[in-house]
Amino acid sequence: METLQAERKKKETQRKKIPKGLIYEMRHGKPIYYRDYDKVLEGEKSLEEVMGSSKLQAWIIDLIVGFLYSNLDRKKYKILLNKAGFQWAPKSWRNLDVAIFDREKLLKEGINNKYAKTPPEVVIEIDTKADLRKHGDFMNYQREKTQDLLDAGVKKVIWYTTFDKKVMVAEKDKPWIITDWDYEIEILDNLKFNLGENLKKDFENE
Known part of the structure; x- marks a missing residue:
């Protein structure tokens, strides 16, 4: 019954x-x-x-964005977050946790209330809020979204996962790398970031 x-x-x-x-x-x-x-x-x-995001997801985004604000050339790049929308084709768009754009290219497109069509230089994702049942599992969704972004012109996709403390770095025509999130990775322009190390320091300061 x-x-x-x-x-x-x-x-x-x-x-x-x-x-x-x-x-x-x-x-x-x-x-x-x-x-x-x-x-x-x-x-x-x-x-x-x-x-909504979990406390850990929100904490990680805050750490990453704080690091980028402090170290990135903000005259050259613009950092967008808060589920920044990127539309790469008709009826096709993705939400981005952190997107680093070439500032000049984004301004040339025009700043309005529509989704960006200019591909970000770098996209940084932390987990996902997507329903995964039609994808089978997180890995299938992750691969599909990453490939979509690279095919659309994004130069690098960095994906942190909290459930296994891993980071994936994907660039077009290069091998995708998956390693522990305490491994130092290059975001862009030789700017390197170690999530595990930064989390440890941040927690110790509390």
């Missing part, structure tokens, strides 16, 4: 029109929803709950 009720509830949820606010990204016209979007439809979670 419980199984039939659960199945009926699932079908009712699927029939409901999914609000645009639950779309995390769009790929070739196919929506990628926020993780647990169905629980929002069922009233078990709020939209804010599925959109």
Whole structure:
């Protein structure tokens, strides 16, 4: 009886029109929803709950952005965050945790209320808020998004994952590297960053 009720509830949820606010990204016209979007439809979670970052994710983004603000040539580059939208094709866009743009190219495109179409020089991601059920697992989603970004002209994608404390560095026409996040990596222009070391120092200062 419980199984039939659960199945009926699932079908009712699927029939409901999914609000645009639950779309995390769009790929070739196919929506990628926020993780647990169905629980929002069922009233078990709020939209804010599925959109929010964990404390660790937010802490890492703060560390990275603080490092970039202090060390990057901000006359040459512009740092955008807060799920910065990047549209690389019609009906195709991705949310970016941290995106480093060539400032001059971005200004040339024009600053307005639309998603950027200029490819960032570097994209830095921390985990994901995407629903992964249609991708099979995180690794498939990670590879797909990374390849999309590289094909669109992004020069480097750096991806930190909190569940295994790893970092992936991907550049077009180069081998992708996956290593521990306490390994020093180059972000761009010989600017190097060690997440594990910076986290340790930051926690020790608290």
